[in-house]
Amino acid sequence: MAINGFKNHPYIPNSVPEVQEEMLRELGLNSLEELHEEIPDELKLKENMNLPKAFKSEYELRRHVEELLSRNKTCKENLNFLGAGCWQHYVPAICDEINSRGEFLTAYGGEPYNDHGRFQALFEYQSLVAELVDMDIVNVPTMDWPQAAATSVRMASRITGRKEILVPRAMDREKFLIMKNYCGPDLILIEVDYDKETGQLDLVDLKNKISNKTAAVYFENPSFLGFIEENGQKISYIAHEMGAISVVGVDPSSLGVLAPPSEYGADIICGDLQPLGMHMNYGGGQSGFIATRDEEKYVMEFPSRLFGIAPTCVDGEYGFGDVAYDRTSFGHHREHGKEYVGTQSALWGITAGVYLATMGPKGMEELGQTIMQKSQYAIKRLSEIKGIKGSLFNSISFKEFVVDFNETGKTVKEINRLLMEKGIFGGKDLSKDFPEFGQSALYCVTEIHTKTDIDKLVTAVEQVINM
Known part of the structure; x- marks a missing residue:
């Protein structure tokens, strides 16, 4: 199809040259390139992309992709002790059975005219997480925990009319940067230090940094570094005394043995x-949630469904x-939406609902107890190795813990490389994000690890540091 000698895309009406010119005039621009003038010139591609030739058949494409995937080193072939935000847990078969059904698999939200149980499934998910x-x-799930945390503090800012957010220094640096990006430039994130012996949030530093400009105090329990935050009630009290909102990030797998944040003053809970x-999927499988009390000031600030x-x-x-519905960005008045919300991860919300319904309160309790017992056993066994401190902090840990390798004379990078040769994924290297720890790594133990697995890790680590 062509108009006035110009070809335009058959499926994009606005590619008609006359339409493009009209749109550019309305915007006060001379070309489409001016839409991207804020992008530095050195970041712009100035030649054709070096793309491979197209495969002639679906069979050839499949073989090529399978060959690429076969290069991955996965947790099926290797023993995994890496967590740091994506954890290896057991997935009941019923979770995969339900979330692969056509009614759910291709429908993240749905509308009343084409709903086949999605609304009820998501309502049940919300009810189960609310009970937990x-x-x-x-809410209907966000993309991941960092987005849920960022949205939670933005909700707090809108409720209080304040612009400063206090967050722990001992948190995942990637999550911190995502929150900073999502909240900027109008909200300011201020880091609160931690106690060097326990890892707990430094209450003195918290009191020094909180003010009448503080919208929220955000902390996590368990923390990113694995230890259980023992001062949750005190932190919430300090926040409330200054008129700020207490926002707590939580790992839901801990709530069978730990009190929910609502019991120590949390106003908004996310995780x-x-x-x-x-399952752990490279680039996917993450999903965040936000929970509040049934109060209008909170409900009306949720940007999601x-x-x-x-x-x-x-x-x-x-x-x-x-x-x-009107408070959302896809309501009848999009410009009045609390935040822009795009495609979410509601399929994982349905999956979480299936999991919680399958486990029940007793199952979640047993899950938490099992993780606690196995992680404490791992800390004890690693501490028996000369030159290693099984836990950097003297606080109780859940699922994850920081292992101190400073006295071994080896770097975590070197240790992890040698462990990989033995078919073991070591812990996350913390030397870059937390240089004050020196050569330390964040290890993860869940219900999937057997005593034999942990003993194998201990033997391998002992061999590696003595090489």
């Missing part, structure tokens, strides 16, 4: 759903639908 964290309201029935249950026009019949 002891809150009333839970990652990945431990609840999701909330599903509720309500009676229909038929006596005795109930239906599931959106709550306060």
Whole structure:
């Protein structure tokens, strides 16, 4: 198809030259390139992309992709002690069975006219997570925990009208940068130091940095470094005394043995759903949640969808639908949405609902107890190796813990390389993000690790540091 001698894309009406010119005039621009003038010139590609020739058949493409995938080193062939935000848990077969059904697999949200149980499934997920964290309201999932944390503090900023957010120094640096990017430039993230012996949030530093400009105090329990934050009630009290909101990030797999943050003053709770029935997938499988009390000031600040249950026009019949839809960016007045929200990870919300329904309260309790016992055993056994401190901090840990290798004379990078030769994924190297720890690594132990697995790790680490 061509107009006035110019070819335009058959599926994109605005590619018609006259339409493009009209749009550019309205924007006060002379060319499409001016839309991207803020991008530094050195970042722009100035030649054709070096793309390989197209495969002639689906079979050839499949073989090529399978060959690339075969180069991966996975947790099926290797013993894994790496966590740091994506953890290896057991996934019940029913989770994969349900989330692979066509009604759910290709439908992250759905609308009333084409819903086949998604609204109810997401309502049940919200109800189960709400019971787990002891809150009333839970959203349709965000993309991951960092987005959930960033959205939570932005909610707090809108509620309080303040612009400063206090966050722990001892948190995942990637999560910190995502929050900083998501909150900037109007919100300011201020780091609060930690106690060097325990890892706990430094309450003196917290009191020195909190002010009447503080919208929220964000902390995590368990922390990114694995230890359990023992001062949750005190932190929330300090926040509330200054009129700030207490926002707590939590690993839901810990809530079978640890009190939910709502019991020590949390106003907003967020976290990652990945431990609840999701496989570890490179670049996917993460999903965040946000929970609050059923108070209008919180409910109306959620940018994402909330599903509720309500009676229909038929006596005795109930239906599931959106709550306060206009506050979202895809409501009737998009410009009035609390934040822009795109495609989310509701499939993982349904998966988490299946997992929680399968486990039940007793199952979650047993999960937490098992993880606690196995991680403490790993700390004890690693501490028996000469030159190694099994836990850098003297606080109790859940699932993850910092192993100190400073006295071994080897770097974590070197140790991990040698462990990999033995078929073991070592812990996350913390030397870059936390240089004050020296050569230390964050190790992870979950319910999937057997005593034999942990003993194998200990033997391998002992051999590696003595090479």
